[in-house]
């Protein structure tokens with residue numbers, strides 16, 4: 001019965017959240033913004049890439065001067081540029097509208113900037129001037145080197161792959177750090193996205209006076225656990241939606257989105273570290289959720305609950321102040337404290353797990369701390385909800401709620417009156 | 420009668436330094452309809468909450484079916500709290516189905532039952548409306564539906580008529596009567612004394628946190644003398660050990676007989692005292708009369724408490740309203 005009720009609560013809470021328009025407006029706005037940003041990158045990439053080619057069909061007229069002597073008239077002609085008499089004459093020609101652009105190549109373009117003067121044609125078009133100036137110079141230099149291979153290598157286009165060894169075993173480098181660190185990203189994502197909802201998850205029962213109906217219909221533990229699980233699922237849905245533009249982009253437009261940041265090295269999935277990461281993620285999520293739910297159960301309104309948000313958020317960002325230390329000196333006292341203090345443990349331990357400096361023993365201890373902490377907080381949250389949520393308007397007296405022992409102490413020693 | 424559905428003994432409830440209920444004991448037998456009466460703030464809601472495990476009692480035993488109430492025990496409880504409220508942003512049918520499921524019904528059964536209920540209370544067209552789009556009376560009907568889902572064996576209704584218009588109050592009373600017919604035990608807090616007289620087998624009157632009267636309606640009436648005399652008269656009424664003056668206006672008074680004295684004796688005493696009696700009727704004391712007698716002094720100066728309406732009817736309607 002309890003098991004079946006847990007499922008009922010989870011599905012009710014999950015469905016009623018994801019069927020609300022408000023949820024999707026909030027959730028979809030993120031990938032839409034990402035898509036717009038990618039779209040802009042794509043647009044500006046394509047403008048610069050095709051700028052040189054477009055110039056061949058002489059869309060704008062160019063004059064130039066070259067103090068370096070690197071650019072031959074032939075190179076310039078290829079891009080439709082004609083020599084100007086002097087820099088002043090070149091600039092004047094632009095200002096008078098006689099030409100669209102004038103490039104002023106200095107004597108030492110390797111140290112001094114090439115000055116590009118152009119008639120204003122709007123943000124995207126203006127980018128083409130610089131692209132053509134660059135392409136002209138590159139072409140001229142390639143002609144001087146006289147070998148496409150040499151010029152490509154000189155341009156730093158050689159591909160290099162690194163293999164590192166941990167003993168005789170290949171160690172993964174960045175490729176092995178990224179997958180376990182992914183759990184850290186998910187953790188942050190879930191907490192930041194859901195902290196507000198966690199805090200307010202029992203507020204609806206309180207504000208709408210549903211508590212009495214609920215408390216007499218199901219175990220408060222079932223309600224709270226159901227809400228926590230539903231929040232986790234909701235968070236995962238949001239993460240998937242947020243990641244969708246990246247996945248879609250990489251699947252369908254791999255060329256266009258040649259963002260080096262996304263060109264990951266081959267990923268190595270170490271089953272032990274992945275399992276540890278997953279357990280810390282789940283344990284940490286459970287601890288934070290139950291804590292926020294407990295705080296929410298004490299607060300009569302959303303506004304008062306909100307004041308506590310800052311504190312909780314600070315706790316998950318604190319380990320980042322010491323991130324360098326966490327990576328470089330995991331045995332230092334402060335990192336040890338961060339690792340085992342329940343509220344900084346998830347972030348610290350996930351970081352260390354990513355960088356491979358968290359031993360299995362330490363991981364085990366952290367995981368136990370998180371799950372035990374979550375269980376304790378769940379009990380506390382349930383208790384506060386049970387004896388606090390009827391105080392619809394005033395703050396719960398935590399001490400009173402905690403002092404309340406097992407129900408009906410008198411029932412343990414019933415008077416010997418028969419009926 | 421059979422076993423006690425509800426058993427309360429030695430119940431005491433303190434909030435901080437204030438004692439709200441002291442040494443309260445009563446039983447509700449299986450199958451009976453029980454009136455839980457008392458003025459505002461006398462501790463009725465507190466008692467119900469402690470019985471249902473929402474409040475931690477300071478002392479005492481509060482049992483349902485012989486043990487502390489826990490939702491997971493699976494007692495079929497239908498509870499209509501005084502503080503009404505459901506999930507406001509959800510659809511009526513979703514809320515009802517959810518509670519039906521929590522009470523152990525299959526999803527489809529719960530949904531079908533809910534639709535039939537909504538049809539009966541003239542809300543069929545609002546099944547897919549979001550709850551807070553309904554009027555407050557309509558929301559009350561939805562909440563009543565949730566309360567009686569899955570055939571409760573014990574119905575606890577805390578001021579069920581609150582927020583219902585007379586037509587819907589009739590509907591509510593019909594539904595309660597049906598539940599009773601179906602074998603449910605009903606515990607009802609209400610200020611509608613006529614309804615108590617019609618529906619309840621037994622009542623308890625709570626005053627200052629403890630039982631003022633407890634028993635069948637006859638027993639309670641007899642405790643308070645059982646008879647009321649209504650007289651139209653001129654001239655002041657004499658005081659007498661045989662009755663208590665409940666109401667005295669210039670030409671109309673109500674007396675409550677406090678001992679076994681025959682009405683004729685009292686009439687003779689009045690006439691002997693020089694009162695001109697133009698009409699003289701004896702009726703059985705109503706619960707409303709008792710209520711006012713018990714709680715009437717509550718709003719006299721130096722006592723606080725909010726005033727409310729207590730039922731309706733006859734000449735009683737003209738007397739100053741006392742705290743209820």
Ligand SMILES: Nc1ncnc2c1ncn2[C@@H]1O[C@H](COP(=O)(O)OP(=O)(O)O)[C@@H](O)[C@H]1O
Nearest residue numbers: 391434439457458459460461462463464465466
């Ligand atoms: N949670 C609480 N904290 C403090 N006092 C309370 C609480 N609940 C009820 N009371 C007090 O207990 C008394 C009885 O209230 P209640 O049981 O609601 O009365 P009734 O339902 O009979 O009108 C009132 O004086 C009320 O103020």
Ligand SMILES: [Mg+2]
Nearest residue numbers: 463464465501
């Ligand atoms: Mg009440």
